[in-house]
Every structure is written in structure tokens, then in C-alpha cells.
Amino acid sequence: MPNKVEEFNAYRQQMNDKILNENNKILKRIFNLDTNAFAEGGALDKKTKELLGLVASVVLRCDDCVKYHLESSYKQGVAREEVMETLSIGTLIGGTIVIPHLRRAFEYWEALEEAKEE
Amino acid sequence: MPNKVEEFNAYRQQMNDKILNENNKILKRIFNLDTNAFAEGGALDKKTKELLGLVASVVLRCDDCVKYHLESSYKQGVAREEVMETLSIGTLIGGTIVIPHLRRAFEYWEALEEAKEE
Amino acid sequence: MPNKVEEFNAYRQQMNDKILNENNKILKRIFNLDTNAFAEGGALDKKTKELLGLVASVVLRCDDCVKYHLESSYKQGVAREEVMETLSIGTLIGGTIVIPHLRRAFEYWEALEEAKEE
């Protein structure tokens, strides 16, 4: 039975595939850049880059972007306290308007932990 | 049978409790500030402060924040015409991009009125 | 059986009617301006104006506004490649934070094409 994490990833993958199939060069290169920017290598380690991606997604209030970086952070072994601290900095900088997104972020983090346990 | 208002509040309360249980000091203090900022007392009356919270939520296009301030305004006895005027100022300042949020705001205001009647 | 396009339009129409019934002058005039701004006539043709509305909706990350301008563009005979190029410019200017909205935009464009075929 698909859980929230699987459902999110399945939709994301399906639509990304369709969009890339359209052969729009600009979009293809943006998607490619997105993969490269968060890859291993460069001046910062991958974990730090994922937290940068997370806090940027939080202050821009993009739920799906938050989910994506929460999952990547989770896979990088980021601790719950580190995620909470990143979310708290995002909420302080972005203001209380961020709180509804914080609730959904926390719910998704729990779904990631539960998916692991299954 | 839970209505839209009860569902929204139940989810909101449940997730806020979980987040506060994490004991992140920054988040706890932001939540606390949020309560204090809209409390009775200070230079402006509570009703005016709720309308300020409402219009700020509207122009920042945060549906859940709009719902929260609509309910607080409703409980303060704000009249339908006052809510409509606040929403109209938010739509003028924030632009037509606000209109989809205006539709959901109006729908929630109706749910508040219906919940009262039940 | 109502499809995604019909559902979106039905909700939109129903709530717009209710809001206009409130007789708030500012809102009535904003709704009216919105109709006029994208009408035939003026310095730019209607198709160009719809694409301007689409890219503005994309960078402001308003899913419902994107849907609305996708449908208007579709009715104006805008080609799939033109929509993709507009979406790609919006994603470049607005950043990867736009990508989740791009996925939903593409999904809705497909729904528009399917609704036509039925």
C-alpha cells in the first residue's frame, strides 16, 4: 500500500518524465542543473547543501520543495534536531506566515521516519 | 460530523502540539509571540489587530493564515462587510493573483457562519 | 462525469458569483478590470496577453491563475510548444521553486487536451 512518501515521489517522477519528454532545452538544462547543484563535490558537503535547499524552500513556502529536501536530508542522515533547527531558522526569517508550511513539513518528516520503519 | 472549521482546527492543533513537543526554543518562542501579538492590550484593539493579521495573510497568499484570522475575526464579532472590505484592500494591494485565495477565504467565512448556526 | 477542467471552472464560477453578490465596489471593479485587461483590442493581441498572464502566474506560483491562463491560451489556439516555452521562461526567471507548479501546469494542459477529445 503506497504511503505519503511513495505517492509524492511517484507523482513527481511521472510528471518530471513527461515534462522532459517535451524536449524543451531550457527546462531540461534547469532540471539537470538542479541535480548537479546538490550532488557530492564542491566547496560544501552534500548535507550542508541539502539544508540550504531546505531552508530556502521553507522561506519561499514551497511545500513540495520542502518535502523533496526533507527526504534528501533524511537519506543523508541529517538528525531530527538538525532539521528542527533548520526549520526554526526558516520560520524566524520567513515569519509566522511560514507556520502552516512548518506543520506540513513536520508531518512529512514523520512520514519519512514511518516509511523507514515499515 | 466534523465540518471544515473543525477539521482545520483539529489538524492545526495536533501539529502545533507535536512541533512544540520537539522543544526547539526558537519555535516555542515564535509560537508564543504569535499568541501575544494578537492578544487584548497594547495600542490597538484586538479587532483591529485581527484585521491587520487578515490583510497581511491575504497579500502573502497564505490560505491557512487567512482561515485562522477569519475565525478570530469572526469570534471578535467583525461584520461581514468589514471582512469584505479588508479582503478587497488585500486584493487591490496584492493584485489579481490574490483572487483564488479570496475565493477560498469567502468559502471559509461561509463555513464559519454555518458552523455557528448548527 | 465532470473532469478536472469542468470541476475547476464550476468552483471558480460559483465562488466568483457569490463574491460579486456581496456588492463590494472595489472587488467588483477589480474583477471587471481583469476581464478588460485580457480582452481583444489594445496594443498587444489577445494571445500575447494570455501568455503574459500565464508567465506572471507561473513566477508568482499561483496554480489556479496558471490553470485559468492555460485554458484561455488553449482556447486562443496557442500551440503546445509555445506554452512549454512560456513555462520554461517562467521557470528560469522564478527558479527551481517553480518546478512543482510546472508539474501541475503540465498536468492541467493535458487535461485541457483530453477534455477537447472527449
Add this chain to the structure above:
Amino acid sequence: MPNKVEEFNAYRQQMNDKILNENNKILKRIFNLDTNAFAEGGALDKKTKELLGLVASVVLRCDDCVKYHLESSYKQGVAREEVMETLSIGTLIGGTIVIPHLRRAFEYWEALEEAKEE
């Protein structure tokens, strides 16, 4: 010798006149709506409407809009404590990203008080 308040208003007036001279109907009507929305009359008093305009300008981080509503508020006799409370609500909702705009808002409020004394 022109002060900050006069300089701001002179530039604002000069450019508004030029823009309105272009005879673009949409822009003319938006400018007209802007005047009407904050006029006396309607469900809320003018002072409350100015504070709504101020807090919306603060959270959207528009310095010139903040200046405009600060001056209108000043002319309506809004007290310093009321302005500070409005700015504080805007900073809480909009986050610490608002603080640089808060500094400029406070500086302009002082300029308004000084201009009065002269």
C-alpha cells in the same frame, strides 16, 4: 530646502502624472481604485484602512508603499505607539527579513514628525 518627505512626494507626483498622461485605461483605473479604496466611507474607518495598507506594505516589503501609508496614517492622527504596533505585527508575520524595511519605515516616520515641526 526640500526634506525627505517632500522629495519623496515630488518624485511620486511627477511620475504618477507622466504615467496617467499615457492614457492607458487599465493603469488609470487602478490608480483611481487605489484612491477610492482608502477614502472615507465604507465599513471600516479611514484610519483602520490606512493601518491595513501599512501592514500589507510592510509584509510585502515595499518601502515606497510603506512611506505612503505612513504619511497618510500620520495625517489621520495615528499615534506613534499605534504605528509601532502595526509595524511589529508586520515584522512578526513577515519575519526578520522585514527588519531592514522596518529601519527605513522608522526613519521616515521620524522625517514626518520633523517635517511637521518645521
Add this chain to the structure above:
Amino acid sequence: MPNKVEEFNAYRQQMNDKILNENNKILKRIFNLDTNAFAEGGALDKKTKELLGLVASVVLRCDDCVKYHLESSYKQGVAREEVMETLSIGTLIGGTIVIPHLRRAFEYWEALEEAKEE
């Protein structure tokens, strides 16, 4: 004697050169994409793409981006009425918060016309 247009372009060019000299691959590729996205070719003509860039810059309230696309539009032979209509659509969608940016946009358009005459 350098005018506003030359000053803007000189600063822009100088800083872009410095940034590209840092050899950050992500930034180099984003700058490159930016050039390609607005080049001749593709599904839409260059003029339409410049107007898309302009309206997106207007609603995102980025003065320097507006200046850049105003100049490119000017070089493409876009008429004053077409620019005004694009700006009016941006102001309607983005709201009155856009007006201060509209004033600066109009001022820069005049500087472009004056620079031509010299």
C-alpha cells in the same frame, strides 16, 4: 557624460564579469541559460519573449530586471503602447504594490528614449 542607461549597463557588465571569473559552474550555466532563453529561435519570437521577461520582472518587483528587459524590448522595436500595456497587465496581476516599480520603469523607458536621441 554617462547617462542612467550607460551607468546601469556598466555596473551590470562589470559585476557579471567578476562573478563569472569566480568559475562557479552553476552560476556560469545559469547566466548562459539566461542568454539562450531570450535568443532568437524557438516557438515564440524574440519580441514576445522580451515582453514575457518584462512582465515577470514587473510582478516579481525586480527593478534591475525590469530595466534589462525594457532595454532589450526597446532594441527590438517594441512600441511605447506595447510596453505600457505590458506594464499595466503586470500592475493588475501584481497589485498596487507594483506601482513604485512602475514609476521607476517608466523613468527608465524615458531614459532609453533620451539616450537614443543624443
Add this chain to the structure above:
Amino acid sequence: MPNKVEEFNAYRQQMNDKILNENNKILKRIFNLDTNAFAEGGALDKKTKELLGLVASVVLRCDDCVKYHLESSYKQGVAREEVMETLSIGTLIGGTIVIPHLRRAFEYWEALEEAKEE
């Protein structure tokens, strides 16, 4: 002779002092939270937290916030390549609309390096 860094800090300090003198409790506590959130201690090290503050400021396009976190990062010994990588992630996520802020960020980083050498 005061340089750009000193000028920025002097204005910032002067206005913060004035604002805090107003004794608005909400603002005092937000300023206090801001100091605490980026202090040593907690789950993440201070350097990582400064980079989180920097990228959030970049995507929210707040020049003064960027300057502030650039200076704190500089004092923490963050390397030029690390700053460039953080700025590049911010530009990718936030889009090309961020580029004018990137230019000013880079200019300020150079001013920080020059101020050190003097």
C-alpha cells in the same frame, strides 16, 4: 574614512537602537530571537547557520539581510568558494530574478575583504 561596510553597520546600529528604544515588546523579542538563533550552540554549528541565513536572504532578495549574513560568515572564516556555492544554490532555487542581488552580494563580499586589508 568610512567604507561601505562601516556605513552599513553604522546605519543599521543607529536605527536598531532607536527602534528598541520605542519599547515595543514584540519587536524587542524578535530582535532578541534573531541574535539567539544564530548564536553558537544548538544542533548545527554557527558557520552552517550563517550559510542558512545567507541563502534564505538571497532567495528572499533582501540586500541588507544578505550583507549582514555575508559579514557574519566572513567573521566565521567562511571561504570565498563556500560563499559562491551558497549564492549559486540561492540563484538556482530563486531564479534569475536573484541575479541583481547576486551582483550586490558579490560587491559587498569584496568590500569585506578590502576592509580587512586596510
